[in-house]
Amino acid sequence: MRLTRLIATIGSLCVLTGLIIYGSIFLWPGLAGSTPTDYNLITEKQFPSYLYSLGDATGPVRPNTVTVDARGRVYVTDGGTARILVYSNTGKKLFSFGKPGKGKDSFGFPNGIVISSEGNLVVSDSINNDIKVFNPTGKYLRTVVEPSSDLKPGFLTMGPDGLLYVSDLLNHRIVVFNEQGKRIRTISDPQHPLSYPQATAFDKKGRLWVADSGNYSLKVFDKKGRVIKTITGGGQPETSFSMVRGITFDKWGRAFITDTIAHQVRIFDQEGKQLMVSPQAVRPEIQLVFPTNQFIDKTGKLFVVDRGAGNVKVFFVTK
Numbered sequence: 001m002r003l004t005r006l007i008a009t010i011g012s013l014c015v016l017t018g019l020i021i022y023g024s025i026f027l028w029p030g031l032a033g034s035t036p037t038d039y040n041l042i043t044e045k046q047f048p049s050y051l052y053s054l055g056d057a058t059g060p061v062r063p064n065t066v067t068v069d070a071r072g073r074v075y076v077t078d079g080g081t082a083r084i085l086v087y088s089n090t091g092k093k094l095f096s097f098g099k100p101g102k103g104k105d106s107f108g109f110p111n112g113i114v115i116s117s118e119g120n121l122v123v124s125d126s127i128n129n130d131i132k133v134f135n136p137t138g139k140y141l142r143t144v145v146e147p148s149s150d151l152k153p154g155f156l157t158m159g160p161d162g163l164l165y166v167s168d169l170l171n172h173r174i175v176v177f178n179e180q181g182k183r184i185r186t187i188s189d190p191q192h193p194l195s196y197p198q199a200t201a202f203d204k205k206g207r208l209w210v211a212d213s214g215n216y217s218l219k220v221f222d223k224k225g226r227v228i229k230t231i232t233g234g235g236q237p238e239t240s241f242s243m244v245r246g247i248t249f250d251k252w253g254r255a256f257i258t259d260t261i262a263h264q265v266r267i268f269d270q271e272g273k274q275l276m277v278s279p280q281a282v283r284p285e286i287q288l289v290f291p292t293n294q295f296i297d298k299t300g301k302l303f304v305v306d307r308g309a310g311n312v313k314v315f316f317v318t319k
Contacts (some may be wrong), residue, residue, distance in 0.1 A: 004040060016128055026208045044288075046276070046279075047265075047276065047278050047279055047315075047317070048264075048315035048316055048317045049080050049315060049316050049318075050283075050285070050286040050314075050315055051091075051301070051314045051315060051316055052091045052314050053075065053091075053166050053285065053309075053311045053312065053313050053314065054074065054085075054087050054091055054093075054303075054311055054312040055309075055310055055311030055312060056093065056095075058094075059078055059080070059081055059083070059085060059101070059310070060076055060078035060080065060081070060085055060305060060310060060311070060312075061078055061079075061080025061081050061310060062078060062079040062080030062081075062310075063076050063077065063078055063079075063080075063085075063157075063292070063305045063306070063307055063310065063312060064077045064078070064079050064110065064111050064112070064292060064293060064305065064307070065111065065112050065113050065155060065199075065292070065293040065295075065305060066113070066293055066294070066295050066303045066305050066312055067113050067114055067115055067121075067295050068089075068115075068295060068297040068298075068301075068303065069115050069119060069136060070115075070119060071089075071136075072088070072089030072297070072299070073086055073087070073088065073089065073094065073136065074086070074087040074088070074089065074303065074312070075113055075121060075176040076081070076305070076312055077110040077111060077112070077113050077123065078096075078110065079109045079110060079111065081100075081102040081127075082098055082099060082101075082106065082107040082108065082109070082110060083096045083097065083098040083099070083110070084096060084097055084098050084110060084113070084115065084121070084123065084134075084138065086138070088139065089299075089301075091314065095137075096138075097134070097137075097138025097139070098110065098138070102128055104132070104140075104143070105140045106110040106125070106161045107125050107127075107128065107307070108125050108126070108127025108128040109125060109126045109127035109128075110123050110124070110125055110152045111123075111124050111125065111126040111153065111154050111155065112124040112153065112155040112156035112166070112167070112259060113156065114156045114157060114158045114164070116133065116158065116179060117158070117162060117179065119136060119170065120133050120134060120135055120136070120141060121133065121134045121135070121136065121138075121157060122144065122158070122164065123184040124153035124154060124155070124166065125153070126152055126153060126154055126169065128147060129147040129148060129151060129153065130143055130145055130146055130147045130153075131143070131144050131153055131156075131164075131166070131177075131181070132144065133144035143181075144164075144177070144179070144180070144181040145177060145181045147176070147179075150170065151166070151168055151170060151171070151175060152154065152168060152169040152170035152171075153167070153168065153169075154164045154166070154167035154168070154169045154197070154198060155167045155197075155198050155199045155200060155211075155263050155293065157199070157200040157201055157202070159176075159202055159208075159304050160202055162178075162179065163176050163177065163178055163179075163184060164176065164177045164178070164179065165187075165200050165208070165289055167197045167198060167199070167200060167210075168186075168197070169196055169197075171195045172188070172193055172195055172197065173186050173187065173188040173194060174186065174187040174188070174194075174196070174200060174208070174210060175187075182272065185225070187208065187210075187221055187225045189219060189227045189269065191227070192215070192227075194210065194212050194214075194215070195212060195213065195214025195215045196212075196213045196214040197210050197211060197212055197213065198211040198213045198244065198245040198246070198292075198293075199211045199245060199246045199248075199258075199276040199303065200247065201247040201248055201249055201255070201294055202249075203220075203249055203253060203255065203270050204249070204253045204270065206223050207220050207221060207222055207223070207272065208220070208221040208225075208246050209221075209229070209255060209318070210247075211244040211245055211246065211247055211257070212230075212244065213243050213244050213245055213260075216232065216240060216241045216242065216243065216244065217230055217231060217232045217241060217244065218230070218231040218232075218241075218244055218247070218272075219231075220272070229272055231272045233274075234266065234268060234272070234273065234274025235274045235277065241257075241259050241262075241266075242259050242260065242261030243259065243260040243261045243262075244257060244258070244259060244260075245258050245260045245291070245292045245293065246258035246291065246292055246294040246304075247294075247295045248295050248302075248306070249296065250296050250300070250302075250317050251296075251300070252319055253269070253270050254267050254268065254269060254270075255267065255268045255269075256269070256292040256294055256296065256302065258292060258293065258294055258304065259291075260290060260291055260292060261286070263280065263289060263290070263291065264277055264278050264291070265277075265278040265288065265291060265294070265302075265304060266278070286313060287309075288304065288306055288308075288309075288313070289306055289307075289308025289309045290306060290307045290308025290309075291304050291305065291306050291307075291308075292305045292306075292307050296317060299315055300316055300317045300318070301315070301316060301317070302314070302315040302316070
């Protein structure tokens with residue numbers, strides 16, 4: 001009887017071990033290629049230095065994206081409270097605007113945000129399916145893209161050509177509009193379609209980088225909208241992405257990528273070579289929990305939206 005129980009116990013442990021391994025490889029693809037080597041690439045002192053965090057008991061609840069205007073004011077979209085939170089360049093909470101609903105000054109789920117050529121705020125709403133424009137103090141100006149059955153707007157980028165690049169979460173593509181809301185063209189990959197594209201950003205060569213989150217990769221398009229590169233990971237040995245969501249470039253042309261499930265920011269050169277990975281933080285205040293979007297302003301501050309921590313962590317970038 002004891003022998004039978006022992007055999008049954010060993011068998012149960014084997015099954016449990018198998019389930020854990022299976023889950024690690026197939027349910028969490030980022031864990032399949034992860035290795036402690038990633039965290040040893042650099043030290044905390046070598047990574048952009050931590051300055052402070054934006055957020056308090058009043059929010060954000062579910063921060064999505066962040067941008068900074070020419071005056072240094074920081075704007076954070078908060079899907080949890082249907083508001084835009086505004087901070088000073090030193091991290092002080094200034095004000096907020098918006099409320100839940102479908103009105104002109106309301107949001108269902110504010111997602112992407114960028115600064116227009118006029119210095120106004122362009123905000124996408126992934127529930128109400130529209131894109132609105134507000135002035136820097138939060139006053140509603142106009143709806144630049146009306147609700148549509150064939151567009152679910154996510155992250156936004158204002159291109160060097162003055163056009164608005166919108167991640168379409170419904171049709172897995174990038175839709176390009178002018179600032180008056182006229183649809184200009186779409187960008188996609190007919191051979192290997194995008195899957196839930198998130199952030200987009202342009203490098204110094206004018207190429208469009210797309211966070212292809214559902215395919216755990218980055219795709220780089222040329223000026224004609226053709227795919228010229230797909231990046232699935234980096235490092236030595238190469239570690240695959242878990243979920244790519246945010247992209248921003250510093251003044252030296254380096255790409256900062258949020259690898260969400262891996263709780264990391266990964267830095268690449270313009271050719272797609274991984275340069276460094278955010279270290280495993282010893283201090284809890286700078287530990288990334290669920291990083292989504294990020295933005296680097298003209299002063300070299302890196303703003304990382306950490307939805308899991310309910311804040312925006314601010315670092316200083318140097319070469």
